[in-house]
Every structure is written in structure tokens, then in C-alpha cells.
Amino acid sequence: MSSCHKCWHCITKRTRKDATRIVDVKQTKELSSPGAVEVDSPIGLLASTTAAFLGRARRGPLNTPVFIENFSEFRDHFGGCWSGSMLADAVQQFFSHGGTNLYVVRIANNARGARIDLPGPNGPLVLEAAEPSSTEHVRAAVDYDGIEDEKGQYFNLTLQRLAPDSSIVLDQEIYRRLSCQSDNVLFVGSELARSQLAHVCNTVPAHRPDSTGAGYINQTEMGTDGSALSDYDLIGSPELGTGMFSLNKIEEFDLLYIAPSMTSCVPGPAAVLAAEIYCRRRGTMLILDPPETWMSTSDALEGFEEAGYAHPDVLSYFPRAMSSHSATREESIAIGGAIAGLLCKLDRQSGPWEDLDQQGFELSHDLLPALDIPASEAHRLVKGGLNVIVGQRPGHAMVCGSVTLAHGSQSGDQFTSLTTRRLCLSIKNAVDSVTRRTVFKLNTAAVKEHIVADVRKYMDELVNAGALKNDRFSVDCDTNQGEKRINCTRDITISLTFDPACSDETIKLNICQAKSDSEVASQYA
Numbered sequence: 275m276s277s278c279h280k281c282w283h284c285i286t287k288r289t290r291k292d293a294t295r296i297v298d299v300k301q302t303k304e305l306s307s308p309g310a311v312e313v314d315s316p317i318g319l320l321a322s323t324t325a326a327f328l329g330r331a332r333r334g335p336l337n338t339p340v341f342i343e344n345f346s347e348f349r350d351h352f353g354g355c356w357s358g359s360m361l362a363d364a365v366q367q368f369f370s371h372g373g374t375n376l377y378v379v380r381i382a383n384n385a386r387g388a389r390i391d392l393p394g395p396n397g398p399l400v401l402e403a404a405e406p407s408s409t410e411h412v413r414a415a416v417d418y419d420g421i422e423d424e425k426g427q428y429f430n431l432t433l434q435r436l437a438p439d440s441s442i443v444l445d446q447e448i449y450r451r452l453s454c455q456s457d458n459v460l461f462v463g464s465e466l467a468r469s470q471l472a473h474v475c476n477t478v479p480a481h482r483p484d485s486t487g488a489g490y491i492n493q494t495e496m497g498t499d500g501s502a503l504s505d506y507d508l509i510g511s512p513e514l515g516t517g518m519f520s521l522n523k524i525e526e527f528d529l530l531y532i533a534p535s536m537t538s539c540v541p542g543p544a545a546v547l548a549a550e551i552y553c554r555r556r557g558t559m560l561i562l563d564p565p566e567t568w569m570s571t572s573d574a575l576e577g578f579e580e581a582g583y584a585h586p587d588v589l590s591y592f593p594r595a596m597s598s599h600s601a602t603r604e605e606s607i608a609i610g611g612a613i614a615g616l617l618c619k620l621d622r623q624s625g626p627w628e629d630l631d632q633q634g635f636e637l638s639h640d641l642l643p644a645l646d647i648p649a650s651e652a653h654r655l656v657k658g659g660l661n662v663i664v665g666q667r668p669g670h671a672m673v674c675g676s677v678t679l680a681h682g683s684q685s686g687d688q689f690t691s692l693t694t695r696r697l698c699l700s701i702k703n704a705v706d707s708v709t710r711r712t713v714f715k716l717n718t719a720a721v722k723e724h725i726v727a728d729v730r731k732y733m734d735e736l737v738n739a740g741a742l743k744n745d746r747f748s749v750d751c752d753t754n755q756g757e758k759r760i761n762c763t764r765d766i767t768i769s770l771t772f773d774p775a776c777s778d779e780t781i782k783l784n785i786c787q788a789k790s791d792s793e794v795a796s797q798y799a
Contacts, residue, residue: 324375325368325614325620326521326558329361329533330503331380333407335470337510337520339377345369353409358499361533364611370638371612372619377527379520382406383507385500388493389475390414394482399454399462399483402475403432408499411436412472416483419449427453429482431462433471434490447471454478455469502535505545518552526707528699530619531561531610540565540608543581546588553587557616557703559696562590563608563622564660571651575658578679584659586680586689587699589613591661591673593645595637598668606644609663612637613673617696626696627741627776629675630661639668657681659690676776693776697741702785705729705768708786722751725768733772735766740775747772 298612326339326413330548332353334340342348348590350363355362361378368376387403388410403412403739413679428451435445456478463474471580483597521527530553532541540563541549553560568574574592583590591613594606616635620628643663647655652662665671665787676692709725729749737745765788
């Protein structure tokens with residue numbers, strides 16, 4: 275075997291796609307020359323809506339957003355449907371209802387990877403599978419081929435992931451001339467830290483492991499799937515980038531959904547509050563399932579009032595759904611994944627300023643509302659901020675109401691309209707993504723002129739698309755003026771006033787781009 279010192283591993287076979295579309299959310303573009311004004315790309319009218327799902331899965335990388343475009347890719351990365359989580363069901367709903375772009379983040383509670391003990395003269399080199407799972411099957415082989423080493427320091431290591439219940443090799447990594455000496459540039463602990471298959475567990479022994487000959491060492495201890503997720507698992511840590519904060523690795527997404535661990539479970543108040551705050555910061559809508567225990571309109575209205583959920587960036591519904599093939603209504607189904615898919619389809623075909631309750635945006639034939647809601651009660655639910663699932667014939671059930679949970683929030687009643695709120699978020703994100711780098715530019719007058727012209731052109735396109743009622747909108751841009759919303763060295767505030775076609779009220783939207791320590795932060799109101 276020839277050595278390959280410059281490559282940290284050689285993958286000989288891989289069926290699962292890497293999440294190549296994940297980028298860092300921080301942007302640090304500097305000016306090429308003082309005073310220069312670089313022209314940003316034009317603001318696009320319609321971009322593909324992207325959703326992000328969090329939840330428990332049977333296998334897959336932890337706290338790592340993986341971009342997928344169909345259910346087959348989800349199965350390759352995370353396994354199929356599993357009784358321990360409804361994440362796979364939600365992903366199936368998403369794609370079957372028109373969704374196309376999805377990030378999936380696997381979260382676990384005390385899950386552990388399979389263990390492999392590689393025997394040696396000073397004790398075993400212990401490895402642990404990188405992906406915790408009871409179905410993860412990883413094996414290892416050690417050889418000394420091509421190594422001329424009188425001190426017996428170096429060794430080659432081959433890692434393989436096998437398909438569950440078979441000997442088919444899914445992934446393989448080969449490492450040349452590894453060492454057990456921590457001061458060596460090819461220290462096994464450092465090299466395997468980047469492995470997608472296994473990491474070093476416990477203390478590394480002083481001497482290299484024994485050669486396994488032509489065979490492999492199978493795992494000596496099975497991995498585990500862990501327990502049901504708690505609110506704290508879902509929230510995670512901003513410092514460690516776990517839980518919902520793992521989404522910081524994604525530059526942009528539009529919808530957030532937390533898949534329940536089991537059919538009867540929904541995220542608790544702490545996780546919902548944290549998700550509300552996170553969505554507010556990212557300009558994203560949160561889709562929230564109602565609990566299975568709510569069996570009437572009064573249950574739903576009283577439940578949301580007691581929980582204190584009142585936020586314009588949260589969308590929920592009632593009732594849950596049931597399978598059209600079921601003879602009873604004993605087990606209801608959360609359909610947050612389906613609603614996310616329908617919203618993506620709506621945005622792609624019409625725009626976020628349109629309502630979902632129109633032909634072509636029905637729930638699939640196998641989903642019916644678990645309760646038949648009379649018109650009078652449906653009106654009460656919508657007034658309370660809950661969208662209503664109506665329609666008792668397969669293929670005709672729809673999401674009606676187009677409301678958010680803004681009722682009773684500080685944002686006021688203007689954002690109780692889902693179409694209005696989503697239009698505002700769409701405008702904010704479109705303007706933000708293109709103009710956020712202008713805060714670095716020094717030619718203030720030219721920057722302001724360019725921003726106003728670019729945003730006005732974008733608003734004209736919204737008028738032509740039917741998103742705005744008329745062309746009586748205003749666009750202003752101020753630099754380092756007015757109240758500082760963020761502690762920064764330079765800021766740009768873009769103020770918009772416009773009349774949405776979906777509302778009788780005039781909307782005022784402020785977007786602040788702020789520079790501090792070579793980073794850009796955004797706020798809007």
C-alpha cells in the first residue's frame with residue numbers, strides 16, 4: 275500500500291451525500307479599496323422556500339444540518355420510519371405536499387456510539403462510532419503494510435460502516451502511518467477527530483495496536499439510541515452549536531418545525547419559547563403542532579391561552595389529522611410537516627402573500643381532520659389565532675384561516691394575518707441578504723443611493739406580482755442616524771412603508787444592518 279500523508283482519509287465507497295450546502299451564517303466581506311462602492315446582486319423576487327426540521331432519528335450525524343431534496347436521501351442519512359420519532363413521517367409529509375428544499379438536524383438524548391476495542395501490548399485502542407445508534411455497525415482493521423519502522427510506532431487503520439443486518443460496505447476510511455504518540459503530527463486521536471465513522475474513546479495507549487491480519491475487529495459493544503428528547507435537548511447550546519443552535523450553520527431558511535418524538539408528544543413550553551425567540555432573530559416562521567389531548571375547540575383555545583403562546587412568527591392549527599384509511603379516530607396525526615410542504619409549494623407557485631385555502635393546496639388523500647369543526651367554531655379558532663383543518667372527503671381537506679399566533683402579542687393585530695407576516699418576512703430576508711454587506715462600505719452617499727434604487731426596483735416587482743395593493747410605497751435609507759438598535763461602529767437602517775394586497779393596513783418595516791468587529795448583525799421591526 276502506498277502512503278498518502280496529505281489526505282486525512284480516502285473514501286473508497288460512499289452512498290450518503292455530504293451536507294455540502296451548509297455555510298457559516300457570519301459574513302465578513304471587506305472593501306477592496308477605501309471609498310469604493312461594490313454593486314450587490316439585484317434583489318430576487320422569488321427564491322425557493324427552505325424548511326428546517328429538528329428531531330430524533332435512528333442514525334445520522336448529530337447537531338449537523340443535512341440538506342436533502344427527497345425522502346430517499348433522508349433514508350440514506352438518517353434511516354426510515356421509526357417508532358421512537360415522528361421525524362421521518364414529517365419528512366415524508368413535507369415532500370409529498372410539495373416541499374423541495376429541507377435541512378434535517380438529528381438531536382439525541384444520551385445516545386451512544388458502538389464501541390470497538392483494538393487489542394495491543396499496552397491495552398486496547400478504544401474507538402467509538404461517530405454516529406450514535408443501535409443500528410450502527412462499524413468495524414476496524416489494523417495492518418503494518420508499507421511501514422518500515424524499527425521502533426514499531428506507526429500503523430495503518432481501516433474503518434468500515436456496514437449496512438444494518440448485512441455485510442455490504444456503505445462507507446470506508448483508510449488512514450496511513452498513524453501514531454499513538456500525542457506529539458506526532460499523525461496522532462491517531464487528532465486524525466480520527468475528523469472521521470465520519472469513528473473517534474478515539476478514552477486514553478490512547480502508549481504503543482500501537484496489534485495487526486488484525488486479513489480480518490476485521492467487529493464492535494465489542496452495541497450503540498444506543500438514547501431516550502426521548504427533552505426541551506433542553508431541543509434548545510441545545512449556542513456555544514456548542516447543538517440543538518436548534520446547530521441551525522446557525524445554515525445561512526438562510528424560512529420555516530422551522532420540531533418533529534415530535536412520539537405521536538402523542540409535542541415540544542414543551544421551554545422549547546417553544548426558545549424557538550419563538552430564535553425564529554424572531556432569524557426571520558423565520560415556526561410551525562407548531564397542537565397536543566393530541568386537545569379534543570375540542572375549547573380545549574385548543576384554552577390550551578394556547580394557558581401556554582401563553584402569542585407571537586407573530588408562530589403558525590399553528592387545529593384539529594390534528596387522522597388517516598383516511600383508519601376505521602376509528604383514536605390516534606391523531608401531527609401534520610406540521612405537511613403544512614411546511616404546502617407553504618413551500620405555495621411560495622414556489624404563487625408567493626407567500628397568497629392564502630393556502632385554495633384549489634391545488636389540499637392535504638393528501640390519506641389525511642383527514644380528526645374532528646369535524648362547525649363553521650361557528652372555526653370562526654372562534656381563527657379569531658384566537660389558530661388555522662383550521664376542514665374538509666371531510668379524501669383529497670379535499672385544507673388548511674384555512676391564514677392566521678398567526680400574534681393575537682395578544684406586542685406586535686399588534688396587523689401581524690395576525692399569516693399572509694401579511696410572511697410577506698414582511700420575505701421582504702425583510704430578501705433585502706437583508708443582498709444589502710447586509712453594504713454596511714462595510716465607506717462611500718455613504720453612494721451606498722444610500724444604490725440601496726434605495728435597488729429596493730425600489732424590488733418593490734416595483736412585488737407590485738407587478740400582485741403582492742402589494744399599489745405602488746404608493748416609500749423607501750428610505752439612513753446611516754448612523756436615529757436610535758442605535760445594536761451596539762455597533764456603523765449601521766444602515768432601511769425603512770419601508772407599503773400596502774400589502776392581503777391586508778387593509780399600511781405596514782411599516784425597518785431593517786437595520788449593523789457592523790461590529792467585522793461581523794454583520796440584522797434586526798427588523
